[in-house]
Amino acid sequence: xxxxxxxxxxxxxxxxxxxxRLIGNVPAKLVTTGALFASCAMSWPIFIGFMSGSLTAHxxxxxxxIQSGDLAVDWALRVDTLTAVMLVVVTSxxxxxxxxxWGYMAEDPSQPRFFAYLSLFTFAMLMLVTxxxxxxxxxxxxxxxxxxxxxxxxxxxxxSANAAAIKAFVVNRxxxxxxxxxxxxxxxxxxxxxxxxxxxxxxxxxDASIGFLGQRVDLMTLxxxxxxxxxxxxxxxxxxxxxxxxxxxGPTPVSALIHAATMVTAGVFMVCRLSPMFxxxxxxxxxxxxxxxxxxxxxxxxxxxxxxIKRVIAYSTCSQLGYMFMAAGVGAYGAxxxxxxxxxxxxxxxxxxxxxxxxxxxxxxDMRYYGGLRKHIPLxxxxxxxxxxxxxxxxxxxxxxxxxFHSKDAIIEAAFANGSTSGGIAYAVAVFAAxxxxxxxxxxxxxxxxxxxxxxxxxxxxxAVHDAHGHGHDHDAPAEEDAxxxxxxxxxxxxxxxxxxxxxxxxxHPHESPLPMLIPLVVLxxxxxxxxxxxxxxxxxxxxxxxxxxxxxxxxxxLMHAMHEVPWWVKWSATIVMVTGFLIALWxxxxxxxxxxxxxxxxxxxxxxxxxxxxxxxxxxxxxxVPAFWLGRVFWKKGDQGTIDRFGPNGIAHVVVRAGTAAxxxxxxxxxxxxxxxxxxxxxxxxxAMVG
Numbered sequence: 001x002x003x004x005x006x007x008x009x010x011x012x013x014x015x016x017x018x019x020x021r022l023i024g025n026v027p028a029k030l031v032t033t034g035a036l037f038a039s040c041a042m043s044w045p046i047f048i049g050f051m052s053g054s055l056t057a058h059x060x061x062x063x064x065x066i067q068s069g070d071l072a073v074d075w076a077l078r079v080d081t082l083t084a085v086m087l088v089v090v091t092s093x094x095x096x097x098x099x100x101x102w103g104y105m106a107e108d109p110s111q112p113r114f115f116a117y118l119s120l121f122t123f124a125m126l127m128l129v130t131x132x133x134x135x136x137x138x139x140x141x142x143x144x145x146x147x148x149x150x151x152x153x154x155x156x157x158x159x160s161a162n163a164a165a166i167k168a169f170v171v172n173r174x175x176x177x178x179x180x181x182x183x184x185x186x187x188x189x190x191x192x193x194x195x196x197x198x199x200x201x202x203x204x205x206x207d208a209s210i211g212f213l214g215q216r217v218d219l220m221t222l223x224x225x226x227x228x229x230x231x232x233x234x235x236x237x238x239x240x241x242x243x244x245x246x247x248x249x250g251p252t253p254v255s256a257l258i259h260a261a262t263m264v265t266a267g268v269f270m271v272c273r274l275s276p277m278f279x280x281x282x283x284x285x286x287x288x289x290x291x292x293x294x295x296x297x298x299x300x301x302x303x304x305x306x307x308x309i310k311r312v313i314a315y316s317t318c319s320q321l322g323y324m325f326m327a328a329g330v331g332a333y334g335a336x337x338x339x340x341x342x343x344x345x346x347x348x349x350x351x352x353x354x355x356x357x358x359x360x361x362x363x364x365x366d367m368r369y370y371g372g373l374r375k376h377i378p379l380x381x382x383x384x385x386x387x388x389x390x391x392x393x394x395x396x397x398x399x400x401x402x403x404x405f406h407s408k409d410a411i412i413e414a415a416f417a418n419g420s421t422s423g424g425i426a427y428a429v430a431v432f433a434a435x436x437x438x439x440x441x442x443x444x445x446x447x448x449x450x451x452x453x454x455x456x457x458x459x460x461x462x463x464a465v466h467d468a469h470g471h472g473h474d475h476d477a478p479a480e481e482d483a484x485x486x487x488x489x490x491x492x493x494x495x496x497x498x499x500x501x502x503x504x505x506x507x508x509h510p511h512e513s514p515l516p517m518l519i520p521l522v523v524l525x526x527x528x529x530x531x532x533x534x535x536x537x538x539x540x541x542x543x544x545x546x547x548x549x550x551x552x553x554x555x556x557x558x559l560m561h562a563m564h565e566v567p568w569w570v571k572w573s574a575t576i577v578m579v580t581g582f583l584i585a586l587w588x589x590x591x592x593x594x595x596x597x598x599x600x601x602x603x604x605x606x607x608x609x610x611x612x613x614x615x616x617x618x619x620x621x622x623x624x625x626v627p628a629f630w631l632g633r634v635f636w637k638k639g640d641q642g643t644i645d646r647f648g649p650n651g652i653a654h655v656v657v658r659a660g661t662a663a664x665x666x667x668x669x670x671x672x673x674x675x676x677x678x679x680x681x682x683x684x685x686x687x688x689a690m691v692g
Contacts, residue, residue: 002060002077005042005087006130008035009094010123017116028112032119033098039126040091047084050548051538057081057550059132066135070191078132078195082552085337086129086269089344090262092527094122096520097257100352103517104253104359114154118257121147125262129269134183134193137270141179141234144263145172151258152250164249171243175233182226185210189219199276206280224277224284228291231267235321238295242616244318248310252355255310256348259317265340268324272333275554279331289329289415289422293429296322298614300436304443305610308365309354312444316391317347319433323411326426332414333553334560338532338539339411342403345527346390352524353384356517357448360510362461367447369458374449376510381449383521388445390528392438392578397571406532408434409574410540410563416570417562431573438581446589461508 012035016028049055057080066073098118105111124143131137145168153165183193189205190198208219231237236244247259258264271278271288278284299318306312320343327336358365360377374381386402393408395401412434415426455461512518538548542561549555588595600607612618645651666677 001042001046002079002130003062005039005046005091006077006123006126008039009119009126011035013116013119013123016112016119020112020116023112025111028115029098029102032115033095033102035119036091036095036098036122039122040088040095043084043087043091046079047088050081050084050550053547055079055084057552071187071193073133073135073193075136076132077130079130080552081549082269082273082337083130085341087126089265089341090122090125090129093262093344093348094118094125094257096348096523097253097352100256100355100517100520101251101253103514104355105251106514108251110154114151114251117147117150117154118253121151121258121263125266128266131195133195134186134198137195137273138179138183141230141266142176144258144266145169145176145234148172148247148258148263151254152247154250154254158249161249164243164246168243168247171240172233175230175240178226178228178233179230182223182230185223185226189223195273199274202277202280218281218283220277220281221283224274224281225287227274227277228271228284228288231270231325232291233267234270235264235267235325236295236318237267237291237321237325238298239291241295241299241318242613242620245311245314245613248308248314252310252351252358255314256351256355259314259351262344264317264321265324265344268321268328268336268340271325271328272337272553275328275333278328279554285329285331286420286422287329288325289426292322292325292327292329293426294322295319296326296433297429298322300433300440301610302613303440304436305607306440307367309357309367309370309444309448310351310365312367312440313347313350313354316350316437316441319437320347320391320408322433323408323430326415326430327411330415330418330420330423330426331554331556331559332411332418332540332563334540334545334549334555335407335410335414335563337553338536339404339407341535341539342390342407342527342531345524345531346387346403349383349387349521349524349528350391352517352520353380353387356380356513356521357384359513359517361455361458362463362508364455364458364461366458367444369454369461370448371451371455372449372453373510377512379512379518380521383525384445384449386525386528388441390532392441392581393434393574394578395575397575400533403528403530403532405574406536407539409571410536412574413566413570414559414563416566417559427570431577434574435577435581438578439585442582442585443589446585450590451593455508455510 009032012032015023015031019028046055057078060077060079062075062077064072065075098115101114101118105114108114121144124140124147126140127143128137128140131140149165149169152168153161155161186198187193189208189210190201192198202220205219209216210219210222211217212222229240233240244259244264248255250258278288296319299315299322303312303315303319306315320339324336324339324343327333327339356377357370357373357380360373360380361370364370390402390404393401393405395405395409397409408430412427412430415423415430417423418426537544539545540560540563542557542564545560546555546557588599609615
């Protein structure tokens with residue numbers, strides 16, 4: 001069964017990719033979507049089997065991959081509780097995204113290629129989560145990177161999509177370089193790349209040191225941090241995060257599949273899979289916690305100023321990944337995986353819901369041109385509401401709540417219960433980030449679904465009306481506050497205090513999405529509502545959690561028990577800030593819509609700082625991009641053209657041409673000229689003979 005789960009998507013990708021237009025759109029979609037639903041149908045019984053205790057961890061060998069000296073890599077599929085969790089996450093989201101794409105990509109001429117890429121990505125992700133060795137994990141790691149590049153740049157006719165795909169590929173190479181160094185170092189120390197063998201031997205190296213860059217450093221800290229660099233790149237942690245928001249250039253189903261629920265969680269999965277290694281190095285765990293906290297804070301602050309609906313959700317993803325790493329850094333790996341599990345449902349729901357909104361608004365993504373949509377697309381509205389209630393953590397302490405209420409609150413409580421300095425900082429940052437999460441999530445809902453329609457200012461809507469009625473509507477676009485802002489940030493919340501949007505609907509009537517797009521929204525809504533309540537006892541319960549995880553992660557029962565025993569004000573802190581964020585958004589975007597403009601005017605420097613994403617892109621541009629292009633031009637102009645070409649092929653060719661020109665000048669065609677040359681040659685030969 002596990003072999004079929006993993007390789008069915010690969011087979012479907014081959015059929016759809018190689019068949020392409022030869023087999024047509026519908027057969028390609030049927031093959032890929034059917035294969036994914038089959039994999040999903042086989043994954044859930046495995047997950048339920050580990051929940052009930054009827055299944056135990058096992059390894060299914062496939063083939064011998066590498067046998068070279070001491071390096072032995074067997075291709076094998078490892079199935080344990082951690083794998084089972086990832087199987088249902090990957091196959092469930094991927095199958096629903098395949099179905100959703102039937103409606104969203106219905107007008108695209110390259111549908112077989114798109115569905116082949118989706119299935120190829122799913123195969124690579126399944127290979128990653130079932131890996132039994134670090135080399136096999138790296139294969140899946142690079143496979144999802146390749147598929148991500150192909151899907152982000154799927155609309156290759158758009159320069160922005162090509163640039164985003166290259167950016168994702170290059171930034172991830174930085175992280176993957178650290179990951180590969182970690183694999184090399186691990187093999188050097190342990191003599192194997194088998195994950196079970198490494199984890200079993202790791203505690204014996206607790207006090208070992210190794211030479212690195214001329215210094216003696218703690219061995220396990222070095223290995224864990226190198227591996228964590230790979231996790232930072234793939235999971236878009238602060239410093240290597242810049243690719244994730246730009247990846248929104250890909251089709252919306254890609255955003256839901258790759259950049260919300262599956263690929264970006266690969267780093268979290270890797271840290272949890274190798275958690276016994278990280279447990280040996282407290283320093284590495286502190287670094288993981290600090291990086292996660294910094295990422296959660298950074299992304300949450302930036303999310304409050306974005307106006308592109310997909311970018312808001314993208315920064316939300318970045319922030320929630322920071323929560324997961326905070327949990328891993330304080331030793332609450334069960335809570336990290338629980339949030340990964342619930343996050344897959346409500347974040348995929350939010351992305352697909354945003355895609356439904358974009359579909360209804362004729363591909364307009366700027367929330368400044370939305371408003372009043374809840375009456376026109378009610379099912380999408382309620383689905384987005386379910387996702388928002390889940391991500392903001394709405395619930396009643398001690399009773400029940402939406403998915404994020406159970407998983408995110410568990411991380412906050414575990415950080416406090418950890419008792420360390422890093423745990424205390426993680427707790428404070430997590431609470432503040434929860435406030436910002438509530439604010440920007442409800443801001444998205446209010447700008448999109450409430451208030452008066454502001455569709456008249458959208459060029460996309462004007463074109464749609466023009467196409468429908470044969471004439472345009474010359475409406476003024478919202479005025480920019482100033483021309484100095486980032487053109488890619490879409491400006492400000494015009495119509496809600498940041499300028500003056502033209503009110504009105506331009507005669508346009510948004511429509512609900514087709515059934516293939518709505519079915520995934522309904523299914524994911526159920527996950528966003530019930531996933532936390534149903535599975536909390538298995539993932540984070542101090543009594544049942546150890547039996548559920550069964551050694552697949554380092555499960556700290558003492559911490560899980562302490563997490564449930566924290567003071568009441570810790571338990572209520574997340575709920576209090578959630579309500580506070582909701583009230584602030586309600587006041588600023590519904591009650592008094594002049595507040596955002598007044599806040600922006602008063603705190604212009606802060607607003608610009610957040611609007612420009614802490615200036616990371618600008619900093620990297622001048623630190624890395626400009627020097628790299630300068631160095632490239634030097635090698636090109638001075639090295640390649642000025643030296644190699646000049647003295648190489650071009651120089652030789654020039655000499656030959658000049659020699660040919662001189663020889664051609666001597667070929668006059670007159671007989672007496674040739675006779676003279678012959679006479680001179682004969683005289684020269686005679687002279688040489690006589691002198692000799």
